[in-house]
Amino acid sequence: MKTNIPAARNTEQEISADICVIGGGSGGLSVAAGAVQMGASVVLFERGLMGGDCLNYGCVPSKAMLAAGHAAATARTAGRFGISLPEPEVDFSKVHDHVRDVIAGIEPHDSVERFEELGVRVIQAQASFTDARTVSGGGFRVQARRFVIATGSSAMIPPIPGLDNTPYLTNESIFDLIERPDHLLIVGGGPIGCELAEAHRNLGADVTLIEAARLLGNEDEEAAEVLRAHLTDIGVTLLEGAMVKETAGSGGAVRLSVEQDGTELQIEGSHLLIAAGRSPNINGLGLEAAGIKHGRAGIEVDAGLKTSNRKVYAIGDVAGGLQFTHVAGYHASIVIRSALFRLPAKAGHGAVPRVTYTDPEFAQVGLLEREARAQHGEKLRVLKWPYQENDRARAERVTNGFIKVMVLKNGKVLGATIVGKGAGDLIQTWAMVIAQKIKIGAVASSIVAYPTLGEIGKRAAGSFFTETLFSPRMRKIVRFLAAFG
Known part of the structure; x- marks a missing residue:
């Protein structure tokens, strides 16, 4: 005998909107704020902290820490002006507090409360496409005229043997340290590695920076040499053309096996920072269900930042290319013109500083x-x-x-x-x-x-x-x- 079983009722609350933004970092917030103030209905999903990487783990905390390091360096070099000062005493816990205070001062501008006051519906949950026109998350099912993916990027973790069993830091965790590292080992000589190497050295830590190619390898060689000389002068140990072959150790005692010029070196430190590049945050978005093409570099977009699903845009780090906060903000302006006003708008990156x-x-x-x-x-x-x-x-x-x-x-x-x-x-x-x-x-x-x-x-x-x-x-x-x- 055939029994009719009623279909399970969908318990998700349904929402319709003009714009649905996924990601509450710089680019996503710019789109949401601009669109809602121009009269569009906007839903914003953010699974983590509002403000994204820039506010919480990147631009803001790193510049705050650099400022503290520069203050210490200024005291040490005051003699060039005829002023004698003692060696500065660095209270690293207060440096930590300074960094957190700077973040806290900016947080209200990026907060849930501010965006809800603007009229944005904020859902603090992971969002995932269920089809080409629908996103679900946090008990809500959102259908929108246009979607904007602005989920950013995270630290890329290289496949180094032993790293899975070795404690390490990334830009998302290093600013949580309350005690100064005795000896910070940094893997990666790009902008993040160089900035945090200088900051920690100026604040009194021993620092060793390991780079597989050369320091700031994507930049002008002559200019990079000036920075190389500076880091060496302040006491940072630089190992360029060096490959990390293996890691080991426990909290407070990390060991790296490094090969440089055919010679294997054993390096010991108290902390390990991985700053070897960035990876787009695309996991869990359900891109396949929405027909959105993507790869290791991120989501594929055209000159107008549209994905293979023409109702969906991708901006900022998740779209590959230049990974800067100001680029994400610029992308947001392109999307506003295109999605709200149907104006032809293309992103040009030839003049991005x-x-x-x-x-x-x-x-x-x-x-x-x-x-x-x-x-x-x-x-x-x-x-x-x-x-x-x-x-x-x-x-x-x-x-x-x-x-x-x-x-x-x-x-x-x-x-x-x-x-x-x-x-x-x-x-x-x-x-x-x-x-x-x-x-x-x-x-x-x-x-x-x-x-x-x-x-x-x-x-x-x-x-x-x-x-x-x-x-x-x-x-x-x-x-x-x-x-x-």
Whole structure:
């Protein structure tokens, strides 16, 4: 006999919205805030902390810790100004409190309460696509006109033998330390590794940094050398071209087997930090159910940040490419224009600046010198100006560094590299120059306040015209005109 069994009732609460955002980091929050204030109904899913990686584990805490380290370094180097100070006493627990206080000061801006006051429906749960137009999570089933995936990235954990059984830190856990590491071992010589190496060394820890290739391998070699020399000067042990073959140990006693130039080294430390790159956060999203193509680098998107499911966008780190908070914010503006106003909008990344916040800072926008030479050959001119030729840099004893600007012979600016004090601020001028297609002559003819570090860029730009202005031909012209009185 056939028995009719009633189907189980779906207990999820159903919600309809204009925009459903998955991920409450920088990009996701920007989309949610912008869309809701423009009249769209918005649902936001966040499974972890509001503010995402940048606020809680990345940009904010690292810069706060760097600031503490720079304060200690300033005390140690005050003698260059004729001021004698004792060796600074570092209370690492108070440094920890300082970092947490900075985060706490920013948290209200990214909080659930603020976004709910704006009118966003915030669901604190993992979200997963169940089909091309539906997302479920936290007891809710959301259907929306458009979806935005902004789940960011996490520390990539390399497949090193023994690592699964060795205690290690990532950027998500290192800022929880209340006691200073005696000897911090860092695997990875990219921006995160360099920043945290400098910060901990300035705060009194011994630091060894191991990099498989070279320090800041994706950046300008000449500029990276300035940072390499600085880290060595402050006492960081650098092992470049070194592969970690195995890890072992327990809390407070970590051991690494490292191969460098055919020699195996045994390195011991108290703590291990993995800073070997980032991986997109795509697990658990149900991308297959929504027909969204993805790979190891992240979710595949077109120039308008749309995925293979045309109702779904992916922005920020999860979309691969440049992994910066400001890129996620820029992506959010593209999505707002496209999803709300149906305007054609494409993301262009040719003028995105990037900064490593060590001291000296390292900043880049546009093409590196090697990239520009490969593309343009003899048509390229490289303009350089050293910090030591700048009066403000001399007054503040920060003459370590230079600017390098890549320019075509017609004056088009292709890229700029700056290593030195305030490089992260100085690079903004060149980001605008490249984005707005401003010729080098406009920079050279601008009026810059004296004495400022901004003169470094102006002097570099002015050198573009040096050969013409001070040539034998120009001297003949001046003498000829002088003959007329």
